[in-house]
Amino acid sequence: MTPMTDLAARFELRVERMDSPSSRSERIRALYEAHVEYVWTALRRLGVAPSDSEDLTHEVFLRVLRDWDRFDQSRAVRPWLFGIAHHVAVDFFRRQQHPAAAREELSRDLISERPAPDSEVARAQERQVLESILLSMDVDLRAVLVMHELFGHTAPEIAAALAIPMNTVYSRLRLARGDFDSRVRRRRVQP
Amino acid sequence: MKERLPDLSTDARALLEAGRAAEPLPPDVAARVWGKVATGMPLAPVALPPAPATTFTLAKLVAVSLGILGVGAVATVAVVHFRPRPHSPAILAPQPKQVEELPPVAPPIPAMLPPVPDASPPTARAAPAVSAHAPSKSILAPRFSDAPEGDLAAERSLIARARTLLERGLPLDALATLRLHEQRFKRGALAQQREALRIQALIASGNRPGAEAAAARFEHDYPQSLMGPAVRAALGTKR
Numbered sequence: 205m206t207p208m209t210d211l212a213a214r215f216e217l218r219v220e221r222m223d224s225p226s227s228r229s230e231r232i233r234a235l236y237e238a239h240v241e242y243v244w245t246a247l248r249r250l251g252v253a254p255s256d257s258e259d260l261t262h263e264v265f266l267r268v269l270r271d272w273d274r275f276d277q278s279r280a281v282r283p284w285l286f287g288i289a290h291h292v293a294v295d296f297f298r299r300q301q302h303p304a305a306a307r308e309e310l311s312r313d314l315i316s317e318r319p320a321p322d323s324e325v326a327r328a329q330e331r332q333v334l335e336s337i338l339l340s341m342d343v344d345l346r347a348v349l350v351m352h353e354l355f356g357h358t359a360p361e362i363a364a365a366l367a368i369p370m371n372t373v374y375s376r377l378r379l380a381r382g383d384f385d386s387r388v389r390r391r392r393v394q395p
Numbered sequence: 396m397k398e399r400l401p402d403l404s405t406d407a408r409a410l411l412e413a414g415r416a417a418e419p420l421p422p423d424v425a426a427r428v429w430g431k432v433a434t435g436m437p438l439a440p441v442a443l444p445p446a447p448a449t450t451f452t453l454a455k456l457v458a459v460s461l462g463i464l465g466v467g468a469v470a471t472v473a474v475v476h477f478r479p480r481p482h483s484p485a486i487l488a489p490q491p492k493q494v495e496e497l498p499p500v501a502p503p504i505p506a507m508l509p510p511v512p513d514a515s516p517p518t519a520r521a522a523p524a525v526s527a528h529a530p531s532k533s534i535l536a537p538r539f540s541d542a543p544e545g546d547l548a549a550e551r552s553l554i555a556r557a558r559t560l561l562e563r564g565l566p567l568d569a570l571a572t573l574r575l576h577e578q579r580f581k582r583g584a585l586a587q588q589r590e591a592l593r594i595q596a597l598i599a600s601g602n603r604p605g606a607e608a609a610a611a612r613f614e615h616d617y618p619q620s621l622m623g624p625a626v627r628a629a630l631g632t633k634r
Binding site: 229232233236240241242244245248249258261262263265266269270327330331333334335337338350353354377378381382384385388389392 | 400401402403404406407409410411413414415416417418420424425427428429431432433547584621
């Protein structure tokens with residue numbers, strides 16, 4: 205597992221399907237090995253803190269086990285996993301009453317210190333800023349933006365994963381992009 | 396889709412670009428989570444007992460089952476006297492650090508337990524309740540889905556408690572906790588883990604006939620269970 209490589213290349217978004225190994229346990233294990241880092245990254249991009257990501261990754265795969273028989277295996281598996289991760293994260297935020305305001309403050313501080321380009325630290329800081337901006341957005345808009353802009357999922361995949369109509373996907377994505385862009389601009393001009 | 400969407404500023408695009416990088420997942424975390432997923436092991440860290448004779452037996456059983464499932468990392472933690480079986484993926488490689496992360500022996504667990512409603516012999520109560528389950532031919536029985544999502548944490552907590560008690564050599568207390576789980580979450584998401592633990596606890600308590608009866612029900616209800624090998628190994632039987 206080499207870190208910091210491009211998601212679109214690493215996760216081969218639209219060609220992956222669950223193989224059909226001999227036994228169910230092998231398939232579950234293969235699914236886990238192939239997609240656990242995707243789930244982990246999805247949870248982080250949805251705003252789950254590193255300290256909570258382990259528990260929630262576990263919870264995602266428990267739900268995968270529970271819903272395994274209902275999953276249409278002709279579909280791409282990763283959008284399905286993202287949909288589960290989204291539900292798990294939303295439930296978690298609801299329980300935690302997530303302190304989005306505090307994260308906004310954090311992002312403001314981080315973004316005012318423009319990092320040196322091409323450094324690992326700079327990338328890490330950019331990701332932190334991104335996470336905090338995403339966290340300040342409406343959770344539904346955030347999910348659509350992350351799925352499309354970060355993971356490259358198609359509108360039909362997003363619609364299926366989040367159980368929303370296609371038109372809703374498009375409208376949410378338009379709103380999300382506008383909202384995200386305006387938040388970035390706002391933070392840049394703030395002292 | 397893109398051509399119909401509003402343009403993003405350079406800063407916004409740069410931030411999104413940064414977010415496309417994968418978030419590194421520590422291998423020990425991946426192995427730990429898989430161990431929990433594969434065995435139904437709850438999230439709470441479990442302190443190991445000072446290896447009395449019963450624990451050694453249970454540890455051996457856990458080692459066999461986890462070895463079959465290819466979860467060497469968990470086996471390394473659970474079975475300090477056993478060498479974990481090899482398995483291929485680096486992601487699930489044994490992590491010595493995991494042993495170090497385990498807390499020392501915790502304060503007495505029974506004091507932290509909620510009052511157990513009935514302390515009657517476990518097998519007499521367990522048998523009819525289990526047999527009342529509707530048969531399920533899958534490890535992912537559809538009936539699991541009727542458990543409310545909010546109950547999952549409570550379920551995990553009870554199963555964790557039972558597992559801890561069992562590993563501490565307190566099988567009767569473990570059985571009492573499992574009965575509590577059954578009362579609250581008869582068809583919960585972790586019902587299968589409960590029944591597998593119950594069999595181990597019955598063996599540890601010396602009730603082999605009860606364990607065999609429970610194992611027969613388990614095999615019937617969950618014929619493809621990932622925990623089947625562990626159950627059979629606990630009884631020293633083969634399918």
